Amino acid sequence: MEDLASDTEVDFSIRDLANGKKLFGVAQCYKCHRIQGQGGIAGPDLTPAGYRFSTHDLLETIIDPNKSISDQYQATIFQMEDGRTITGRVVNLNGDQYWVQPDMIKPNELVRLKVQEIEDMKPATVSVMPVGLLDNLTSEEILDLLAYLKSTAPKPADELGE
Ligand code: HEC
Known part of the structure; x- marks a missing residue:
């Protein structure tokens, strides 16, 4: 973070967008996020994020x-009896049972919890989005990924000439 944040005045126009798009897949972002009409729905659409x-x-x-x-994407912690x-x-x-998705990366693996066996439930304070997704990328790759994210966003007219 420190390394890159000091460098936020990067020239994104020279980055490799095709590579950034590829890295969006490599780093598993598509599993949870849509961008330009493609990808998962566990997290927000990232088309406008940039x-x-x-x-x-x-x-x-x-x-x-x-x-x-x-809160829209927040998980719940269930304490079972x-x-x-x-x-x-x-x-x-559904009636007396909750269907819960413990792992957003495997959205089809659901767990069924019976309401009467739940002792306590509270909202999770950690994101379902995993940390460390960028750990295996080089800083050059991270910049390409950021450039791609920025490229999909609609730009206000006054920025188009830059
Ligand atoms: C396991 C699911 C998952 C994966 C994988 C994932 N995210 Fe997320 N992401 C989320 C969720 C859910 C949120 C909503 C905020 C929250 O609750 O943390 C989010 C929020 C974001 C946001 C803020 C968007 C907004 O509009 O608030 C960005 C940017 C983002 N993710 C980028 C990425 C990128 C880039 C990757 C790949 C390196 C990635 N995410 C991988 C689930 C995921």
């Missing part, structure tokens, strides 16, 4: 997802 966030904030949300957690603790997003409440 416009909504400054470069610094964009990088920060990726490196430290726990800094801002959206048998001692199990299950954290996941509730995808369905």
Whole structure:
């Protein structure tokens, strides 16, 4: 973060966007995020993210997802009577049972919890977005990824000439 944030005045117009797009897949972003109409729905659509966030904030949300957690995507921590603790997003409440998705990267693996066996439930304070997703990328690759994120956002007219 420090290395790159000091460098936020980077010239993104010279970055490799095709490589950034490829890295979006390599770093698993597609599993949870849509961009330009493609990808998963566990997290917000990132097409406009490059416009909504400054470069610094964009990088920060990726490196430290726990800094801002959206209630819309927040997980719940279930404390079960048998001692199990299950954290996941509730995808369905059906009569006396919750269907919970413990791992957003495997959206089809659901766990069924019976309401009468739940001792306690509270909102999770950590994001379902994993930390460390960029750990295996070089800083050059991270810049390409950021450039790609910035490129999909609609630009206001006065910035188009830059
Ligand atoms: C396991 C699911 C998951 C994966 C994988 C994931 N994210 Fe996220 N991401 C989320 C969720 C959920 C949020 C909503 C905020 C929150 O609750 O943390 C989010 C928020 C964001 C945001 C803030 C968007 C906004 O509009 O608030 C950005 C930017 C982002 N992710 C980028 C990425 C990038 C880039 C990758 C790949 C390196 C990635 N994410 C991988 C789930 C994921």
